[in-house]
Amino acid sequence: MMKHILMPLFSVCFLSAPLGAFGDDQDADDTDEFDVSEEILSIKGDPEYGEYLSGDCTGCHQVDGSYDGIPSITGWDEESFVWAMHSYKEKAREHPVMQMMAGRLSNDEIAALAAYFATLE
């Protein structure tokens, strides 16, 4: 007679990683509570590098700061710009396109873009 082997069917492993530490427990569009760390805010952006990267943005956002259905992002102070980009990157702010754009930028690249767009009137 064959031996009856009980398979460990309920071997689901509940990982209890501290997700909260990474902000993954944030509700969508919870921008009031969204915070960017001092470390990120203190990165000094290189405006020339930002100008180079801005080619990905200016197909939609106008360099002359005009509004054509897409918000103007020129002349912002750098902190607000960095905050806005990270709120998309961390998905605290909803918008599929901007979440995708911000999601593939590094912290240094976001700082560079902030520095560049701040110089535009």
Ligand code: HEC
């Ligand atoms: C396909 C078009 C498109 C591209 C490309 C794009 N954006 Fe946007 N962006 C938008 C739209 C639309 C919004 C408004 C989204 C919303 O309502 O939250 C927006 C919002 C923003 C905001 C917040 C504006 C505000 O008034 O709060 C910032 C900052 C921004 N974009 C920066 C960038 C940067 C930097 C890039 C390039 C890396 C970029 N965007 C590329 C369409 C685009």
